[in-house]
Structures are given as structure tokens and as C-alpha cells.
Amino acid sequence: MSAPLLETRNLEIRFGGVIAANDVSLTIESGRNLAIIGPNGAGKTTFLNICTGWLKPTRGQVLFEGKDITPLPPRKIVRRGVARAFQIPQLFTEHTALENLLIAVAAREGLRNPVRDLHTIPERAEMMHLLEMVNCADVADRTVVELSEGQRKLVDIAVALALRPRLLLMDEPTSGVASSQKHRIMEILVEALAQAQVTSVFVEHDMGIVEKYADEVAVWNAGNVQLRGTPAEVLEHPDVIRDVIGEVA
Numbered sequence: 001m002s003a004p005l006l007e008t009r010n011l012e013i014r015f016g017g018v019i020a021a022n023d024v025s026l027t028i029e030s031g032r033n034l035a036i037i038g039p040n041g042a043g044k045t046t047f048l049n050i051c052t053g054w055l056k057p058t059r060g061q062v063l064f065e066g067k068d069i070t071p072l073p074p075r076k077i078v079r080r081g082v083a084r085a086f087q088i089p090q091l092f093t094e095h096t097a098l099e100n101l102l103i104a105v106a107a108r109e110g111l112r113n114p115v116r117d118l119h120t121i122p123e124r125a126e127m128m129h130l131l132e133m134v135n136c137a138d139v140a141d142r143t144v145v146e147l148s149e150g151q152r153k154l155v156d157i158a159v160a161l162a163l164r165p166r167l168l169l170m171d172e173p174t175s176g177v178a179s180s181q182k183h184r185i186m187e188i189l190v191e192a193l194a195q196a197q198v199t200s201v202f203v204e205h206d207m208g209i210v211e212k213y214a215d216e217v218a219v220w221n222a223g224n225v226q227l228r229g230t231p232a233e234v235l236e237h238p239d240v241i242r243d244v245i246g247e248v249a
């Protein structure tokens with residue numbers, strides 16, 4: 001049997017007296033969209049930060065496609081195929097949407113001066129295709145400051161896909177977007193991930209989004225996974241209703 005796409009073994013990290021990861025062992029299989037939910041301070045973002053190498057656990061391991069990536073610096077983990085998108089899009093706001101993707105490619109290819117060499121990058125057509133996949137081809141030549149919050153979120157996802165990941169970790173992909181737009185953004189996002197064959201893990205506080213777009217849900221509590229299952233199993237569980245849904249309601 002092949003190794004899971006991502007596996008964590010007994011992760012532990014403390015910040016002073018707080019145990020933000022308390023023996024976290026979890027596997028993520030290819031082709032799934034896993035939502036992470038849980039009360040504030042449960043350790044959800046800490047988990048993403050450990051998987052991307054931004055935080056190093058004091059104990060435990062992260063394996064990607066069966067290989068230990070725990071000691072690697074974040075840029076090497078990205079090259080292995082693990083990308084990250086943040087609550088607030090990390091874009092160069094004075095550059096156009098397309099230029100942002102080209103900068104990501106230049107960084108991926110290790111060009112020394114990605115901004116200067118932008119327009120010589122041969123992957124232009126591939127990047128335009130990514131913008132089409134996230135429904136943003138029509139704003140390819142607009143600077144990021146001119147885009148709506150929803151478009152920025154989608155361009156940020158396209159930038160992550162430009163790194164050709166096999167796993168994308170996201171912190172609240174629809175936060176900051178008007179609630180009327182959230183489902184549309186998630187639909188575009190989930191379709192783009194399926195097309196690019198990218199597995200996703202996303203932290204989410206909106207249970208409507210979790211119910212509709214996650215294949216599986218992991219519930220975090222006090223630095224560990226309290227429960228895991230399908231959205232239907234998890235969202236009706238009395239502990240989740242008490243500890244998570246009660247809190248966000």
C-alpha cells in the first residue's frame with residue numbers, strides 16, 4: 001500500500017505553558033478536501049505552520065509522500081509539493097494578477113531577480129490557464145489593488161497552484177469575503193483543486209462551508225484531534241455542537 005500524502009506522528013509544540021500541539025498523529029490521503037475546525041486557540045494554525053516548516057515541533061515528525069520533511073526549511077518543503085495560502089492574501093499589490101503568478105514561477109524556478117525577469121518567463125500560457133481555472137482571466141492585467149477581496153483570494157490560490165503543489169494548506173479561504181460570495185468562491189476553488197489534482201486541508205470557522213465543501217472534517221481541541229469523520233458525522237456530534245458550533249453560533 002502506498003504511503004499517505006501527508007502523515008504526522010506525535011507532533012508536540014509548546015509556547016510557555018500552552019501546549020499548542022499535543023501528540024498530533026494524523027494522515028491525509030490524496031484527492032480529499034479535509035476541513036479543520038475547532039475553538040479559538042485549539043492549535044489549528046499551529047498545525048498548518050508545523051506542516052509547512054514555519055514552526056519546528058519539539059517532538060514528532062511530518063512525512064510527505066512517506067519522506068520525513070520535519071527538518072527541512074519552508075522553501076524546500078514548498079519544492080517537495082506543499083503550498084500554503086493565508087487568511088490575508090500574500091500578493092504584491094502594485095503588480096498585476098498575472099505578474100503575481102509569474103513572480104511565483106520565477107521563485108519556483110529559483111530565478112535571482114524574479115521581478116526584473118518577469119516578462120521573459122516562458123510559463124505565461126500556463127499561468128493564464130491557472131487564472132482561467134479560478135475565473136480571473138479577465139482581470140489578469142489589473143493590479144491587485146484594483147481587485148475585489150474575492151478576486152484577491154482566488155488569485156492567491158492561483159499563485160499557490162503556480163508552485164505546482166500536491167497539497168495545499170489554507171487558513172480560512174473565504175474569510176473577509178461577503179457572505180453572499182463565500183459559496184461562489186468555494187465552488188471555484190474546489191473545482192480548480194480537482195482540475196489541478198491538488199489535495200487540500202483548510203481551517204474553517206463557517207460550518208455551512210464545511211458541510212458543503214469538505215470530504216472529511218478533523219476537530220481540533222486543546223492541541224489535538226478530538227474527532228474525525230464525514231461532515232454529517234462530525235457536525236451532528238454533541239461534543240462538536242457544544243465545543244465548536246456553540247462557540248461560533
Ligand SMILES: Nc1ncnc2c1ncn2[C@@H]1O[C@H](COP(=O)(O)OP(=O)(O)OP(=O)(O)O)[C@@H](O)[C@H]1O
Binds near residue numbers: 015018019041
Ligand atoms: N508564536 C506563538 N507564540 C506564543 N504562543 C503561540 C504562538 N502561536 C500560537 N500560540 C498559542 O498557541 C495556541 C494555539 O494557537 P493557534 O493559533 O494554533 O490556534 P487556532 O486554533 O488556530 O486559533 P484561531 O481559531 O483563534 O485562529 C494559542 O493559545 C496561541 O495563543
